[in-house]
Amino acid sequence: MRVALVSATAALGTDDDEAFLLPALRAAGADPAVVVWDDRAVDWAAFDVVVLRSTWDYTMRRDEFLTWVAATDAVTRLRNRPGVVRWNSDKVYLRDLAGYGLPVVPTEFLSPGDRPALPDGVPFVVKPTVSAGSRNTARYAPGEQDVARDHARRLLDRGRTVMVQPYVASVDERGETALVFLGGRYSHAVTKDALLVPGERATEDKLFATEKLHAVQPSAAERAVADAVLDAIPFPRDELLYARVDLVLGADGEPAVLELELVEPSLMLPQAPPEAAGVLARTIVALAGPDRQER
Incomplete structure (x- = not known):
């Protein structure tokens, strides 16, 4: 299964969690890729699961980001879900x-x-x-x-x-x-x-x-x-x-x-117990489920 870990152009290579999550996903049987949320060349439907990670520039373009979140969730499984992202992306x-x-x-x-x-x-x-x-x-x-x-x-x-x-x-x-x-x-x-x-x-x-x-x-x-x-x-x-x-x-x-x-919190995997990255990876893989058409 293909998993997208979603970042921002300016954040590429700066997410400390990636060094732990990427190998854990591979060990769980996934094919992960780090992709940028506003890259128009990305085919989001080609991924079984899309996980928001270091999309740290969304606060400057929230409306555009929320539109992308909804559109992406319509063609694959986005986590966390659009309703969660909309509610939690404004600190009201x-x-x-x-x-x-x-x-x-x-x-x-x-x-x-x-x-x-x-x-x-x-x-x-x-x-x-x-x-x-x-x-x-x-x-x-x-x-x-x-x-x-x-x-x-x-x-x-x-x-x-x-x-x-x-x-x-x-x-x-x-x-x-x-x-x-x-x-x-x-x-x-x-x-x-x-x-x-x-x-x-x-x-x-x-x-x-x-x-x-x-x-x-x-x-x-x-x-x-x-x-x-x-x-x-x-x-x-x-x-x-x-x-x-x-x-x-x-x-x-x-x-x-x-x-x-x-929305996109650092999960502090470098400071976490060794098993935490594996738990997260297996939870991501389980999202696809036996029926990949169910969302």
């Missing part, structure tokens, strides 16, 4: 998670035409709701409202929705905990060191931010929150090829959701 989904009663980092959303209202007396983060890799994202200290307001206005003037969150202090000490699920089941967890540097201004020059990662054993509370997130969303968790739940510790010491990654 955090509002849904909070509405489900899940612990979410407090988030204010600003729409084009809104007057930016920013926190006073606490550090905070400003970023667009359609973003990845820390692009157009910055951390501001108390007293930096003017420069932060300019940042928000630039995004709003370009028709983008903006999100404002308090900067969670625990990130500087212990980072974020990213819990990875494969086929709906917990696989492994990694800590990510703090990325946002005080005084560093927002930029869209980089395709992704370089992360410092460390394998970690999540706490029982972190596992419980991550499981609750996947059980609450409007998609069956066992139909998700992959999922990553990024948590931080709030001021009360309890885990809170910073992001839920269902």
